[in-house]
Amino acid sequence: MDEQKKGTRRRGQVLEEAILFAAWEELLETGYTQMTMESVATRAGTNKSVLYRRWPDKSALVIAAMRKYFFPKITNEIPNTGSLRGDVYAYLHARVEPLKTIGAETIRGLIMEPMVWRMIIASMPQIIQKPRSENKMIAAMAAILKNAELRGEVCLEKLTPRIISLPLALLQYELITKLEPISDETIAEIVDDIFMPLVRAAQQ
């Protein structure tokens, strides 16, 4: 509950971080609809007006909390296994990994509260609705394919944006619909039964 010593008044960064942490915990424990500005303020040991001074409304606060406590755990490193198949598999695997490792209660919170996923999608257009070209994940896929081209594995020009973004789309579709961490088998299916055959077909 973040009990503060009497006579100590937090402000600035410190207070802001306490609020974001409280919001994140509240989100995991009660879910988006249950969580109120009041409950977050109370948990952070402060009050509503302090929250509204920083974020225009509830969704802005939640987005800020997720930006701080969830998204940074997702890596965007470009693997280098020596093959296109290996790189794509490794990249998808790494994207999905945080869900298994960011703490049991976090995953449980996210998985048990479908609204959190819907929230991410609905109120963070920049994550998913951004033009594909501006998307970090798509950029990573493009980089992986560029490497494959340098090795002579593919001709990048022959691949449409939709093909490039397909593995990520399928990964996200699995997450959204199954609401549980994705198995390695599913990742392998996406790569071996869908993506690689398509890439090969496009080379003709």
Added chain:
Amino acid sequence: MDEQKKGTRRRGQVLEEAILFAAWEELLETGYTQMTMESVATRAGTNKSVLYRRWPDKSALVIAAMRKYFFPKITNEIPNTGSLRGDVYAYLHARVEPLKTIGAETIRGLIMEPMVWRMIIASMPQIIQKPRSENKMIAAMAAILKNAELRGEVCLEKLTPRIISLPLALLQYELITKLEPISDETIAEIVDDIFMPLVRAAQQ
């Protein structure tokens, strides 16, 4: 506004249908969040308590309205255009068509609402964890492919369940992430750039 004659008091079926129609119109015009029980009651020429006497809450009312005015529009007929490409395109197109009567705002609102989401899940079984084999839409895709096989276009045995369900998965991914009706171009991309090449590749 469904003005009723003075001295005439509707009841039972008649009143219920007037309310559902008002709810549906209200939903289309203002979207889920804007629409209030009050506004629906007023539009139907009645009052809130009558609504609450029939449906426990707002989402139940919306669900009832959608069940009456939206879901019946979604067909599951198997087209017969003479080609696999044509059949898949036609099927996806027919599934998506009814969404165009609903605005993006409404789709967004509906998806944000847990009760409604559960209902959508219930009536669009693709989105849930149901085994693919029990799914009506997947069954339709299988039937389309069976017809193609009879014409000698494909060998059905060589297609994995994931490939068969791919067009529908991508369609739903578009809907969930874009939260707006899907364009014909997108459907064509799914069919021509993804599905058909994959089917062809699988025949080798």
Added chain:
DNA sequence: TCAATAGGAAACTTTAAGTTTTTTATGTAT
């Protein structure tokens, strides 16, 4: 024709969002 049923109207409670005001602690500049 009379009692049961259910619609109409309106006041009411509750809940949470969001705002405003007042008081007071604290960091910073003088």
Added chain:
DNA sequence: ATACATAAAAAACTTAAAGTTTCCTATTGA
């Protein structure tokens, strides 16, 4: 050290909509 600006704490307030209750009255049908 003092004073000043800043922003946190506290609480009252407004608003909007959900949902409830009550009372009255039109309609139905036994």
